[in-house]
Amino acid sequence: MSTPDTARCPIDHAAMLGPTGCPISPGAAAFDPFADGYQQSPPDYLRWSREQEPVFYSPKLGYWVVTRYDDVKAVFRDHQTFSASIALEKITPTADEANAVLASYDYAMNRTLVNEEEPAHMARRRVLIQPFTPEALAEHEPMVRRVAREYVDKFIDDGRADLVDQMLWEAPLTIGLHFLGVPEEDMDQLRQYSIAHTVNTWGRPQPEEQVAVAHAVGNFWQLSGKILQKMRQNPDAPGWMPYGICKQKDYPEVVTDSYLHSMMMAGIVASHETTANGIANALKSLLQQPDVWQELCDDPSLIPSAVEECIRHNGSVAAWRRLATRDAVVGGVHIPAGAKLLIVMSSANHDERHFADAGRVDIRRDNASDHLTFGYGSHQCMGKNLARLELQVFLQEFTKRLPHMRLAEQRFDYLPNTSFRGPKHLWVEWDPAHNPERAHPAILAQQQPVRLGEPSRQTVTRPMRVERVTRLTDDTVLLRLVAANGQPLPKWQPGAHIDVECGSAELSRQYSLCGDPADSGAYEIAVLRDAASRGGSSWVHEQLKEGDRLRIRGPRNHFRFDESAKKAVFIAGGIGITPIAAMAHRARLLGMDYEIHYSGRSRKLMPLLDTLIAEHGARLHVYPKDEGHRADLTALLATPQPEVRLYACGPERMLGALQACTAHWPDDTLRVEHFQTEPPTLDPAKEHAFEVELKDSGITLPVRADQTILSALKAANIDVQSDCCEGLCGSCEVRVLGGNVDHRDLVLTRGERDAQDRMMVCCSRAVGEKLVLEL
Incomplete structure (x- = not known):
């Protein structure tokens, strides 16, 4: 075989090989997270990767890029192999002149909860987490509502506004400062400094910009230090930073001076920018689909689930970075020790393998809270529920006061960077003459409850109408169900089922879909009249008729059809x-x-x-x-x-x-x-007590002989999806990291049971004295 003459080829073949010697595909070679395609929509930009090459090496960035849901989650999960130490490392090295500027400000940004490793990370997290719990955040709800109301008041009668400039940038900063315990001052400077910090860490500033950015970051660092010193004068004041100052007295080796300074600066960025961008992204996604926006305005009880779906569909945190501490395999691809990874959560959140019809904004999506925007595992965002609180209150304010709001014609621009995204401007329009409060001032006093820390699957239902009832046999009817609002339904795959509320939320039954998956206009289920019915089938046969309304959850699929089989x-x-x-x-x-x-x-x-x-x-x-x-x-x-x-x-x-x-x-x-089972019962005389260690939460719980693991988790305020509580639906599946499981579900296959790496916590138990769960 002759050697090809590469001298005439315009492509540098040596440059097209990755660090492991494997060829780099054209898609990987072209990947540029600073390009407009990635900035406009990382999930669309990386669709090719999810479909063809879910883990690839980017020569432009010098990182391995991970884009599928299971792979991203696996990297988050294994914090020992994939260190968070580079999460705040500058993605673009700065020139000596800019570094000298930072040094002149004594800039010493060090470890924070975002980029530190174990055991230091979990030790600090445990000490500092209490103000972030749903119970503690409840006291901030009135303040959040007041701030949201005051900002909307400023432009409610104008008929046109740039929501980013006129509200969504400053309001979350004000709320963040309140939460941190910072006085409301230097707002304009903080805004400039926060942007500079993002560009400095995750952006690609040009050499001529780096010096100016360095000055802004240095000033941000010094201002953070000055604010921290003010707080030390009044450590009993409300706020997370005073809380940390008080905890320093009890845990001086855990909460150090340098750590508090770094967290002061990081806390301002985290509580401000990501939330501001998140609210802007959510409003943009909802207003781009007027039917969905109107549905939300008509039924504000959907706002909590809409928040989860918006965070999934268009979150403000697109990607994080990790460092491989040893050789590893991700998605079947060898990752060498020392490699840097860009794990793109926004792409994972659009993985069709986990989120059916992922490109669609479905405010009733029952697994929206599975999103990875807040990360996963030990480094999951500690402020996630503060962000949820703000998003819910802001959406309540807009749907109540400006339901007739619409997007103005515009092009959306973003600050080029790998990780954080939100539109620079968000122009909306409305007719002030139609403001609801003009005719009904009492609506200003109306407010929906905020729901924090609750998975969406238990609470989100989809209203349906019975379009047709067809008798298939003497004891079986076929129901054709359509969306009550006439909209297309989420896609489903063969083997999927829906949960039907049979007359009440307390009586839910699972029925397999038997129609055509290509028919997005309706779901079809066949229901057998069971002589031993506990209420479900008898309700369908005796009470349900054409034109009736009912509520469903799903579809969900734990009986998947393998299309690759021979x-x-x-x-x-x-x-x-x-x-x-x-x-x-x-x-x-x-x-x-x-x-x-x-x-x-x-x-x-x-x-x-x-x-x-x-x-x-x-x-x-x-x-x-x-x-x-x-x-x-x-x-x-x-x-x-x-x-x-x-x-x-x-x-x-x-x-x-x-x-x-x-x-x-x-x-x-x-x-x-x-399709049927006996409700599980526990006989304490035949069961034994055991412990479950929650690896990601860092706690261990006892499970009594008369208690399920699920009930023990809920009693400890640990969020776990659940539905049937009979081991049928698969909602409560969790990963098992250690111990042997006594499987009692009807979902897992023989091989999955033998693997001992997952279980249904509603019914299965421990064989021995302890299980270690990935929670």
Whole structure:
């Protein structure tokens, strides 16, 4: 083989190799976080990466870039391998002249909660966290409302405003100063200094700008020190910094003088800029979709969930940085020790693998609070609930007083940097003659409660209307549900289910979606009338009719269909055909090899049978019991087949038989969905007490013999998603870092159980005396 003549090639092939010797793709070579594409929308700019190359090396930046949800979360989780020590390191090294300027101000910004490592980080976090708890933040709510009201008062009658210049920059700074305990003064200087700090750390200032930036940062540092000295004169005053000064007396080695100075400056930036940008981003996202904005104005109880969705969809913190302390693997890619990583949370928050229809603003999204904008694990943002408080109150003020507000025609510009983003300006318009308070002054006294520290899944429902009720069999009806507001519904994948409130919020039941996933206008579920019903199916059959309203949560999917498999074998019994029907439909569209085995008492009692016959023909095998036909599962599954997936849903007896028939098949070949179970009960005489160590929270909780882990967590104010509390829905899944689990759920596969790395805390327990959980 001849050696190619590279002398004529315009590309420097040596430069196209990464630090591990692997070729750099065109997308990776072109990646530039300071370009307008990234500034306008990091998730859209990095869509190619999430789809093709989720971990890549950027030669322009000198960093490894991580863009998918699971990979970003894994980096956050492993704080020993991926150190936060470079989080505040200048991403663009400054020239000697600028460094000399900083030195002239005695600039000594050191470790803060953002960039320090264990064990120092958690020790300080525990000492300083109390003012950030939801209970402590409640006392600040009246102040936040007062500040928001005063700023809106200034322009409510103007009909046009730049919300950033006229409110969203100064108001969060004022609130941040109150929270920190800083006097309201030097606001203009603080604004300039805060911008300079962002440019200095995360931006790319040109050489001629670096000196000016250095002067501003130096002045910011000195002003922070002066404010701190004033506070020392009155350490009993309210505020987080006086709280830290008092704690210094008890923990002088933990809360040092230099640490307080660094936190003074960092606290101003964190409480000010990220919140200001976050509110601007939220309003921009909502106003860009007038139907969503109107829905929020009509139902302000949705504001807490809207806040979580806005933080996910368009958060103010786009990325953080980490340093690999040893060789590691992220997303299947080797990361060498000493490598720097840019972990892009804004991209992870748009990962379709975790957030269905991720590009859409869905203020009823039930897993919006899974977002990574606040980070994850031990370095999760300590001020997250302060930001939530401000966002909720500000949205309450705008939806109440300016529901007719709309975006003005404009181009949105951003301060070029890798990590923090919000529009420089946000122009809105409205007709002051239509201000609601002119006709109804009493609305100013109305206010919605603020909800902090609560996962969205438990509280967010979607109003639906029953468009059609079709009787499939004597004991089964098909419901076609459409959104009450007529809008398209979130996308779903085969195997997904929704939670239906059957007459009340206290009675919720899970039903698999069996319609066409491509139909965004409606969800379809089939409901069997169960003689042993505990209220759900009897309510559907006896009370629900066309035109009625109900509420749902979801969709959620813990019964996922693997589209990469060579062949799929579907096994269903009775009403268990509902998720199988959607999976088989998808398999046919993909051109996959598949077969369906459907058992029932009689043909007339087998839901969807005629539709399945018409769609799948000879691939469908039907076993009506009254005709003497029974599926021979033992013979069907006698020989394991490579690259085959088995999917089953039906009565517990059938699923138990399948487990036995496939014991000799590879782990995780069989995937099952349970549609009924007995409510779990705990007999203290047969159970034992144990402990759960919450690794990320740094605390250990006792779990009594008559208590579930979930109830112990809630009693300790630890937020965990939950719904059915029967081990069916998978909402309460948490990762297990240590100990052996007594699995009692009906969600995990055999291989997942054997791995001992996850559990459902609503029902599963410890085999031994202790479990270590990733919470």
